[in-house]
Amino acid sequence: MSENQNLLAEQRRALIVDEVRRRGGVRVNELTRKLGVSDMTVRRDLDALARQGVLEKVHGGAVPVVEASTHEPGFEAKSALELTAKEDIARAAAALVVPGTAIAMSGGTTTYALAQRLLAVPELTVVTNSVRVADVFHVAQRGAGRTGSSTVVLTGGVRTPSDSLVGPVADQAIAALHFDVLFLGVHGISAEAGLSTPNLAEAETNRRLVRSARRVVVVADHTKWGTVGLSSFASLDQVDTLVTDTGLPADARAEVTERLRRLIVAGEDAEGGADIREAAH
Template sequence: MAQAETDEGRGLLAEQRRAAIAAEVRARGGVRVTDLVLRFGVSDMTVRRDLDALARDGLLEKVHGGAVALGESSAHEPGFEAKRTLETAAKEAIAEAAAALVPRGGAVALSAGTTTYALARRLTDVSELTVVTNSMRIAELFAQRLRPPGARHGATVVLTGGMRTPSDALVGPVADQAIRSLNFDLAFVGCHGISIAAGLSTPNLAEAETNRALIAAARRVVAVADHSKWGLAGLATFAPLTAVDTWVTDGGLAETACAEAAEHVRHLLIA
């Protein structure tokens, strides 16, 4: 009973533990249940439940005694909930730093993604802000938190139309046409991968085109991507690093990567 109670208490940190497991699988190619039990101080059953959940989200493949990394292609696109559990502390730090860049009364664009979603949570109280987004999740967040219509303060939110992707982005010609008729002070864009060779990239071809439209309509472009995205490349590049005015990332980015990125983006901001 004592062990069960301990596991239940530590289950409050299940999302963080699963994110750490997923990150270790990506880094090492595989993990063993026995090693995870020792590392996290939880029961064998708790670890197996974690692996079951991560496997359902498409983040790893369970094998006898542990789990291995999936042989992901550059076109693999995890769902919103699967990505939301990864690098949560880094995303929150990035969101806090990025929110400080948003001016009162400004017009900003937020691309779809879990890091931009974390940023959106910090923008609901920014006075007289206009937000344009192709993220259904972000639009729903503002709808839940905004003050009553007609209030002098709070954000005005515009959700583009379009076709829905697995990550709850709205993309395609309808979204692209709506975005091209607008002008933003800032565009905050997330990405699947960021690298010198591939720039900012995504597994979804249509989402790449919509992100290009967001970038083209903005006076300044801010990439929000944690350290785990560095060196990854999705199927479609939607911007070179030289198109990024500011990249907001976290302290987990290696010094060598910081030095390389700083040579290409105009400003590197470590949260």
């Protein structure tokens, strides 16, 4: 019973944070009506979130606090970064996809690049919480004047600055499904914090994605290494494969090879191929 109560509290607090960030501030009485809980429960939630540094309590409510670990750039801002690396990673990751399988794709600009590479792979079932990823398939199928050979399932949820759908609705949908492979974009990755995000609700949704996948493939360029967001949602030990680019430093490569089964460094040779290292686990 206590675990269920903790999960409900975490989800409720994630919704509070999203509401504060979206509106730039919120009052206690508004939250009690929206969440259907008591004034005392909301105040306890605000106290807990304030201690975490996620928001700042003010008289009668709360306002956002912007810190490095909680800053979440929008999709457009991130899409202009590391373009070559993302294309190399997308090309290498696409080679891992087997026709006719069920895959999941999280939100992010690297998974968005990967989605464009998967249009030619037949008979896929794609489950995603990314509006952008779903649109790639939708636009391609509409342009071809047919329904397409792939089935795309877009989860519901609350939209983040990265155009991902998160929260209890997305979590419930994902928990009932099982994927052959999950392709996961991340805000940050490190040996100590594992995979992390600045968005609490997104962290919980990503946890559900990881639990529902037989294999987890992280697609992340080298700039994500050493970055730590507010909430960790998976350890490196839960990841099967990391697909990254040539900018990943040697010490990070050694760390990844030690912890993961497979490291793929996209664009390692002149022809744009990939250096694949298998860990001896």
